[in-house]
Amino acid sequence: MLEDTAQTLPIAKQNPLAVGGAAASAAASSLAVSTVIFALRPDEESHLKTLWLPLVRRTRDPHRDLWALPGGWLPAGEELAAAAGRTLRETTDLSPRYLEQLYTFGDIDRSPGLRVVSVVYWALVRSEVAERASVGDNVRWFAADQLPPLAFDHNRIVEYALWRLRTKVEYARIAHAFLGDTFTLAQLREVHEAVLQKALDPANFRRSIEASGNLISTDQHVAGARHRPARLYRYDDRANDHDPPGPAL
Amino acid sequence: MLEDTAQTLPIAKQNPLAVGGAAASAAASSLAVSTVIFALRPDEESHLKTLWLPLVRRTRDPHRDLWALPGGWLPAGEELAAAAGRTLRETTDLSPRYLEQLYTFGDIDRSPGLRVVSVVYWALVRSEVAERASVGDNVRWFAADQLPPLAFDHNRIVEYALWRLRTKVEYARIAHAFLGDTFTLAQLREVHEAVLQKALDPANFRRSIEASGNLISTDQHVAGARHRPARLYRYDDRANDHDPPGPAL
DNA sequence: TCAAAAGTGTTTGTCCTACACCCATGT
DNA sequence: ACATGGGTGTAGGACAAACACTTTTGA
Incomplete structure (x- = not known):
């Protein structure tokens, strides 16, 4: 149901209606919302976890058969972030654990024919869940740093989202979005x-995380491994330092 | 010529055309571009420099007679950043020395009646030039932290732009945008x-700026004051650390 | 008892802050 | 001369990297 939503249908076309003043040359552009969805999956060979993201195959021109970011036209009655979250769920059957606006791409020539302005979000989803996530013929997960040529300017968009994720992980506490409600410090460090x-x-790593004061230590431990059991931690929702007094999340 | 461009004219309305698939509910929204323009002007009494920004008076409903950010509908053939720069010039007769996309605001209820999605940019212009900038009845400069209630969600937008400017000045080299081509370290520090x-x-301050390696020292000095003449520096355009491999500027 | 990872302690170097001090000019 | 800001030197504290070391488990 979602492959048709991936930037294929021009809904609003240029409005030739002449109106007075400087706005006379104004015209509507088609407004789309797309989402870069990141999950952490173990690589086949190296067994190290790497970043993966789901793409949808385009079934129409332009760029038919190329892979593209999940997305679609913005419905009139839907908030921007809600639209991003909805296409995420439609594509992956997952819920976003973190969702933030990335950037708005609007270059005139980024889509052949119609001018399309895309408000792009980026999201994090849980790794384990992502492994058994639904994957149809028209949805496939790709390693984030080994992408094929994508439709439109989506390669550039993913590049930027990757840069944003990597820089933000260093100062903001978002890595837990890849994990469950409780996790060990080793798991968080692995992320x-x-x-x-x-x-x-x-x-x-332990000291810097503890110093940031974002984790609550539980009394539970994880036994079973052939070493000292690791304590389980929980993420502390309160206090949002670093982030703006307005948007972002 | 510009007061009519400030989010007044709904160009694209909801398109009731039914199309198949999940996109059936999709409809166009009106897409606007607005700009938060910062300049540094000396306060009347304290003589200390503070942030100011130009606003335009709305001449139509909704929010007639309220002050609003300069902006207008996105023309079909114009790039987003170009539209932001153009409205900036139309409003202030100035050219942006720094221009960056801030955020896209699209809350359904942010504008009464029509759904409006605004791609907002923020810009820096030169202080001295801004002082003698054109100011008509419908354009006025305000101290950034003493704004009246603005139209739409523009108070929130300015808040966010202020936060962005203040956090970015601490790690990025953008302060020179408020100054001329050459400047003393004291002037840069004042900014x-x-x-x-x-x-x-x-x-x-001198050490941290010199360490960042973004300034080229000229051989010129500023004499005339009753102390040792200050060396003039020039901004080094090369090398853009900190900033993304994609967007931003 | 040993391997392996959890968790603690300690050293070292780097960066930032505060502030003492010299330099060069106009009055 | 001396006041004023330009410009340099330097000691002290905060913080992060590197790594030795102890703890606790399963095999």
Whole structure:
């Protein structure tokens, strides 16, 4: 049901109605909402976790048969973020654990023919759930850094979303969005390492996370491994430092 | 010529054309571009420089006679940033020294009646030039932190733009946009102090700026004051650290 | 008892802050 | 001369990287 929503149908066309003043040359553009959805999945060979994202195959021109970001035209009665969340659910059967507006792309020539302005969101979903997520013929998960040529300017959009995710993980506490409600510090560190693509010192990672005061330690521990059981932590929802007094999330 | 462009004319209305699939409920929204324009002007009494921005008086409903951000409907053939720069010039007769996309505001109820999605940019213009900038009956400069109630959600937008400017000045080299081609470190520090609203140590400011390697020192000095002449610096255009590999500027 | 990861302690270096101090000019 | 801001030096604290070390489990 969703492949038709991926930037295929020009709904609003240029309005030739002449109105007075400087707005005479104004005309409507088609407004779309797309979402870059990130999940963490273990690589087939290396078993290291890497970033993956779902794409939808286009079934119409332009760019028929190319892969594209999930999205669609903005319905008149739907909020921007709600539209992003809806296409996310339609594509993956998942709910976003984190959702933020990324950027609005509106270059005149980014879509052949009709001028399309796309408000793009980026989202994080839980890794484990993403593994068994629905994947039809027209939806497939790709490794984020090994993408084929995508439709429109979507390669550039994913590049920017990746940059945003990687820079934001370093100062904002969003990595837990890839995990369950409780998690060990090793799991959280694994997420950071996968996103940043570099190893982190367990000792220093523990201290910096604890110092940021965003985690609540539970009394539960994870046994079963052949080493000392790790304590389970929970994310502290209160207090949103770093983030603006307006938008973002 | 510009007062009519400030979010008054609904060009594209909902398109009732029924099309198949999930896009059936899709409809066009009116797409506008607005700009938050910052300049640095000396306060009347305190003589300290503070942030000011130009607003336009609305001459139509909704929100007739309220002050609003400069902007207008996006013309079909104009790039987003170009539209922002154009409205800036139309409003102030100035050219933007810095221009960046801020956020896209699209709440359903942000404009009475028609659904309006606004792609908002923020810009910096030169202080001295802004002082003698054209100001008509329908354009007036306001102190950024003493705004009257504005039309639509524009108070919230300015709040966010202020937050963005203040956080970005701390790590990105944009303060020179308020100054001429050459400037002394004291002038640059004055800009930082005005934006951040706190005093900075001249010695440490000098070092941190020099360490960032964004300034080229000229051989010129500014004489005339009754102290040692200050060296003039020029901004180094090369190398854009901190900023994304895609958008932003 | 040993491997392995959890978790703690300590050293080292770097960066930022505060502030003492010298430099060069106009009055 | 001396006041004023330009410009340099430097000690102290905060913080992060690197790494040695102890703890607790399963095999």
